[in-house]
Amino acid sequence: ITDTEGVMVEKGGTLLKGLEISVAEAEKRTGKNAVSIQETYTVYLIETRAVDNVSEVANPTPDSLWRRYSEFEIFRNYLLVTYPFVVVPPLPEKRAEFVWHKLSADNMDPDFVERRRVGLENFLLRVASHPVLSNDKIFYSFLTQFFVLCLLFCVGFFEMKHYGDELQSVISQLLRVRARVADRLYGVYKVHGNYGRVFSEWSAIEKEMGDGLQSAGHHMDAYAASIDDILEEEEHYADQLKEYLFYTEALRAVCRKHELCQFELEMAAQDLISKKQQREELATGTVRTFSLKGMTSKLFGQETPEQRETKLKTLETQIEEGEEMVKERTAECDEFVKNAWEDIERFREQKDRDLKEALISYAIMQISMCKKGIQVWNNAKECFSKM
Known part of the structure; x- marks a missing residue:
């Protein structure tokens, strides 16, 4: 059993078995972006709750934080770079495409925002149920620590590159x-x-x-x-x-x-x-993990104190x-x-x-x-x- 920041996960298991994850709601906000341009955007509330706490408390207060769609993009790009051998789950579309003519193509349309909220929650659940991705420490930090992306990816430069x-x-x-x-x-x-x-x-x-x-x-x-x-x-x-x-x-x-x-x-x-x-x-x-040193020690014996x-x-x-x-x-x-x-x-x-x-x-x-x-x-x- 391993401990991911207080959440117990069985070896070979997934984070989803020890943590409830949901994107509870969406909210429209207005602010300035990296290039000081006023913009209106949507943020999504991520809520997490340890499964062990559910049985102890009737309605335990979940951990929660707000994230923008662009932050989900940054996190998924991190997964693509870090795990090139993994089929990383996709994000829902950023802009309304392949829309039936009676549906709105406006990104701020409540129906579109709701569909994207469901898609983002599905993305997190699929990552959390993946045997490799779910054990990534950055994933847990993404769910629970607001500043993790700013520290690791410098969102300002990411947004500036996207702006370019x-x-x-x-x-x-x-x-x-x-x-x-x-x-x-x-x-x-x-x-x-x-x-x-x-x-x-x-x-x-x-x-x-x-x-x-x-x-x-x-x-x-x-x-x-x-x-x-x-x-x-x-x-x-x-x-x-x-x-x-x-x-x-x-x-x-x-x-x-x-x-x-x-x-x-x-x-x-x-x-x-x-x-x-x-x-x-x-x-x-x-020796914590498999290494050449561990193999040579078993084959040829331990090193002398002087060598060590x-x-x-x-x-x-x-x-x-x-x-x-x-x-x-x-x-x-x-x-x-x-x-x-x-x-x-x-x-x-x-x-x-x-x-x-x-x-x-x-x-x-x-x-x-x-x-x-x-x-x-x-x-x-x-x-x-x-x-």
Whole structure:
């Protein structure tokens, strides 16, 4: 029998046998995300109750905490990375897809939120009933300790990486739409050149109407030619958007560096734990798990006291070096997080300012273009009126 933070689980058993798990309710909240943007989101109440307590108390108070859907995503990604050999249970859909036409596709729709609540509870129950996943210590911490994800995964960087992906997707779509509109606009403007040609040819066979038609034709020719300058100006605003399209890759690179920093820290910590376990095994003469050392001891006999003393001294030196390494890695990670987050905040302010300015300027350019089009047709109308 093993003890998972006070919950007794039989060896080879699952956490579900010793713990009742439920996602009791959902609640809508409003707050700022990692990039200081106001958003409305849904949180889900996870309740856990040790099975042993059920028989002792009529209605024992369960442990409970609120988690967002994004935190479930982080936890599942952790399981995917840690247990690549396991078929990890899926999460319910984040956005309503494959929806029957009479059902709402709104993520805040009460029926959709309820379906997702049931799906999240089912996800937790499937993990808790899995012989491998259920014995993961992070899983129990996810159910009972609010700060575990912040400490282990740094949610801010995870959200920032996700934001970078979303921003890249949005800007890419915007540039594609702009390119399609520009193609069609170019065709429309150039077709107006046909008006100019037809009016000029028509003016040649008219006496009284000739001058008016000729002038209208010149206006149409000028209108058709103006699209080249317009699209050249548009390209300037498109380049500003492209700049931030490339910025998103730099943003993701910072997040990847943070992940690498965390990984190096975890590796150093695991190596230190391993060395301390080896020291304990040498000192007590007991081996906790299957190891090459245990097999060689059985085959060739125990080490002499002198050999053991030499290995202990070597391990003590390695442990001291390992502790120093963990301190260095921790300091490096802390310094990186501090500097990176300051620069990300600076980038966010710069991005908001630049994109706002670019979009406003683009809108002004479009308004100016439309006004010029109106002026061309007003001029053509004057030409026709004078015929």
